[in-house]
Amino acid sequence: MSIRYDSVDRIFHLQTVGTSYLFQIHPKGYIQHLYWGRPIGDADARYIGRTVERASFSPNPDPEDKTLSLDTLPQEYPAYGTSDLRSPAYEIQMENGSSATELKYVEHTIASGKPELQGLPATYTESDDEADTLTLVLEDETSGLRAYVSYTAFEKLNAIARSVRFENRSGAPIRLIRALSMSVDFEHSSFRMLHLAGAWARERHIYTRALTPGTQSIESRRGASSHQHNPFVALLGRDATEDYGDVYGFSLVYSGSFLANVEVDQFGTTRVAIGINPFDFSWLLQPGETFQTPEAVMVYSSEGLGHMSRTFHELYRSRLCRGAHRDKERPILINNWEATYFNFNAEKISAIAEAGSELGIELFVLDDGWFGNRDNDKGSLGDWFVDKNKLPNGLKDLAEKIEGMGMKFGLWFEPEMVSPDSELYRKHPDWCLHVPNRRRSEARNQLILDYSRADVREYIVSVISDILGNSPISYVKWDMNRNMSEIGSAKLPPERQRETAHRYMLGLYEVLEEVTSRFPHILFESCSGGGGRFDPGMLYYMPQTWTSDNTDAVSRLYIQYGTSIVYPVSSMGAHVSAVPNHQTGRNTSIDMRAHAAYTGAFGYELDLTKLTDSEKAAAKEQVSFFKSIRKLVQFGDFYRILSPLDGDETAWMVVSKDKKEAYLAYFQTRNEANAPLGRIRLKGLDPTLRYRIPDSDSIVGGDFLMNVGLPKPQTWGDYSSAVYYLKAE
Numbered sequence: 256m257s258i259r260y261d262s263v264d265r266i267f268h269l270q271t272v273g274t275s276y277l278f279q280i281h282p283k284g285y286i287q288h289l290y291w292g293r294p295i296g297d298a299d300a301r302y303i304g305r306t307v308e309r310a311s312f313s314p315n316p317d318p319e320d321k322t323l324s325l326d327t328l329p330q331e332y333p334a335y336g337t338s339d340l341r342s343p344a345y346e347i348q349m350e351n352g353s354s355a356t357e358l359k360y361v362e363h364t365i366a367s368g369k370p371e372l373q374g375l376p377a378t379y380t381e382s383d384d385e386a387d388t389l390t391l392v393l394e395d396e397t398s399g400l401r402a403y404v405s406y407t408a409f410e411k412l413n414a415i416a417r418s419v420r421f422e423n424r425s426g427a428p429i430r431l432i433r434a435l436s437m438s439v440d441f442e443h444s445s446f447r448m449l450h451l452a453g454a455w456a457r458e459r460h461i462y463t464r465a466l467t468p469g470t471q472s473i474e475s476r477r478g479a480s481s482h483q484h485n486p487f488v489a490l491l492g493r494d495a496t497e498d499y500g501d502v503y504g505f506s507l508v509y510s511g512s513f514l515a516n517v518e519v520d521q522f523g524t525t526r527v528a529i530g531i532n533p534f535d536f537s538w539l540l541q542p543g544e545t546f547q548t549p550e551a552v553m554v555y556s557s558e559g560l561g562h563m564s565r566t567f568h569e570l571y572r573s574r575l576c577r578g579a580h581r582d583k584e585r586p587i588l589i590n591n592w593e594a595t596y597f598n599f600n601a602e603k604i605s606a607i608a609e610a611g612s613e614l615g616i617e618l619f620v621l622d623d624g625w626f627g628n629r630d631n632d633k634g635s636l637g638d639w640f641v642d643k644n645k646l647p648n649g650l651k652d653l654a655e656k657i658e659g660m661g662m663k664f665g666l667w668f669e670p671e672m673v674s675p676d677s678e679l680y681r682k683h684p685d686w687c688l689h690v691p692n693r694r695r696s697e698a699r700n701q702l703i704l705d706y707s708r709a710d711v712r713e714y715i716v717s718v719i720s721d722i723l724g725n726s727p728i729s730y731v732k733w734d735m736n737r738n739m740s741e742i743g744s745a746k747l748p749p750e751r752q753r754e755t756a757h758r759y760m761l762g763l764y765e766v767l768e769e770v771t772s773r774f775p776h777i778l779f780e781s782c783s784g785g786g787g788r789f790d791p792g793m794l795y796y797m798p799q800t801w802t803s804d805n806t807d808a809v810s811r812l813y814i815q816y817g818t819s820i821v822y823p824v825s826s827m828g829a830h831v832s833a834v835p836n837h838q839t840g841r842n843t844s845i846d847m848r849a850h851a852a853y854t855g856a857f858g859y860e861l862d863l864t865k866l867t868d869s870e871k872a873a874a875k876e877q878v879s880f881f882k883s884i885r886k887l888v889q890f891g892d893f894y895r896i897l898s899p900l901d902g903d904e905t906a907w908m909v910v911s912k913d914k915k916e917a918y919l920a921y922f923q924t925r926n927e928a929n930a931p932l933g934r935i936r937l938k939g940l941d942p943t944l945r946y947r948i949p950d951s952d953s954i955v956g957g958d959f960l961m962n963v964g965l966p967k968p969q970t971w972g973d974y975s976s977a978v979y980y981l982k983a984e
């Protein structure tokens with residue numbers, strides 16, 4: 256059992272291969288956090304908790320016991336209004352206007368396996384022995400609010416998943432105004448906080464800063480997890496590095512607005528919580544109704560950031576992603592977006608596809624512009640009918656032609672959007688998110704369909720199913736190109752308007768569940784102007800995401816390095832594009848572009864008919880080399896070696912599960928004259944195995960490669976790179 260309960264001391268012990276997480280039922284019914292870190296035994300757990308009387312302004316809940324203060328007690332799911340003055344995990348408003356509550360222990364259950372989260376993406380088990388789930392039933396007697404706080408401990412996968420279900424057991428409505436997915440208190444604040452931030456074409460760059468007293472939070476208010484902030488935060492022990500020290504990671508399985516809140520209080524303790532952003536959120540619970548929060552996944556590593564990342568990678572790759580493609584090597588694709596933008600016809604598409612098939616590329620993806628009247632981004636979203644001017648013989652004919660070339664066919668959609676200039680909008684102007692008597696602000700000339708409405712969802716599922724069912728389509732790119740404004744739904748009453756954004760997410764998840772299960776053979780890739788919704792919620796439905804609209808090889812080093820903090824290589828779409836790069840104007844060699852893209856779901860995004868003969872030969876070689884390492888890079892263990900944030904070099908590698916194969920990529924963005932000789936110390940190899948060094952006769956031990964290192968390549972010019980495939984003899 257990965258969850259044990261000591262009924263004498265009333266202590267819960269969640270234990271995985273790499274961590275222990277303990278809390279107890281306080282004699283007064285509060286849930287007191289005790290410990291989270293390296294694995295420990297059970298025997299002395301009751302000595303962990305301590306309370307002292309402090310001279311402070313915080314009121315005490317028990318007049319007889321001045322040592323008990325909720326404002327200092329480490330807690331598992333803290334309340335607001337009853338004397339804990341730090342950030343609460345949840346807050347309600349009762350009919351009488353009051354917000355004060357106090358959740359206390361009622362009972363609990365421990366069961367093997369993991370139940371599904373109704374209507375929400377979540378990690379899962381394939382057999383009950385992979386994990387245990389504890390559900391604490393807590394109640395606030397005065398309001399009649401119940402919270403079912405659940406913890407799943409994945410024993411081997413080494414992670415803890417948490418979520419909460421609220422239930423209104425009173426006879427009156429209760430309004431939830433904050434409902435975070437988890438909260439945990441640490442005894443100290445000797446941490447640096449790491450998070451992933453950026454913008455369109457600059458996603459998920461790594462930022463770290465020391466914690467200071469007060470609140471430091473990251474959030475999205477955009478109705479999407481966003482380009483700007485990823486729903487993830489980590490706390491690093493002061494001396495923690497990539498390979499050593501304590502690291503705690505928190506990741507939210509959700510694709511909408513979120514909050515990750517870190518508060519350092521007056522006594523230097525740290526409270527971390529993550530969940531749906533309470534900003535502009537409320538949810539009315541009528542008597543008997545329930546509300547389920549999204550899931551938060553918590554990972555502890557005693558071996559630095561790299562080990563935390565590999566734990567997330569394995570869990571998300573194998574027990575969050577689903578479907579037929581989860582464990583399959585992903586096809587090498589050619590996408591026409593940067594090749595043609597909106598300017599194409601059937602001949603042009605066939606010519607690019609033909610060139611792709613000659614190189615050994617396996618999938619052609621037709622991007623934006625194939626439907627309605629879409630010669631630019633000014634209209635037609637919502638009119639999912641093929642543009643006969645561009646494709647006179649229709650999609651089926653084109654798809655069959657491409658299949659005839661020995662490739663699969665894939666198609667782009669942006670199904671959550673509507674252009675004001677579209678048949679759909681003219682027919683249903685109230686089908687978009689909007690607020691009465693206010694401007695409907697457009698972004699990229701488009702509005703957002705109101706997925707909180709069942710009629711909108713039904714329409715979209717049926718129109719997309721028609722297309723997917725009538726042509727041989729093997730891949731779908733599901734795009735989403737704006738954030739929310741004027742958030743409101745014509746279908747919701749005034750008292751439920753603040754539910755719109757979350758209802759939208761629930762509606763989106765319902766549509767994704769329906770479409771992906773109707774077409775299980777299709778590989779879905781999510782996209783949001785590149786990586787504007789690269790989050791675990793989307794990965795549950797679609798096992799890969801277009802990492803960024805920035806395809807520049809140098810920019811990609813930062814973006815993919817940052818993305819790898821949480822997300823597995825198999826989930827990152829990465830393509831070779833033309834130079835000068837369309838987003839940065841930079842020139843890099845076709846080799847470096849491929850080297851950067853190999854550690855991902857690899858493909859091309861340029862006009863293959865314009866390649867020179869030598870570029871064609873290079874691309875052909877790349878395609879065949881990638882096929883030889885694809886299984887290794889997409890399903891092996893990923894190690895970061897040199898960070899682009901630390902200088903001009905980047906290196907990362909992937910090691911197969913049996914450690915018999917490894918792949919290393921090294922990049923140098925700025926060359927140094929007369930540079931020192933350096934070595935790259937590899938990671939993750941078997942020290943007892945001997946590996947053949949490519950292009951040489953050398954066979955060297957894993958111990959040497961990891962401790963002495965591989966000589967750095969001598970480079971000439973800026974933007975150079977090298978890749979190595981190592982195989983144990």
Ligand code: DGJ
Pocket residue numbers: 592622623667734736782783784785801803804
């Ligand atoms: C944004 C995506 O990230 C691009 O790859 C492309 O599909 C465009 N949208 C099309 O409009």
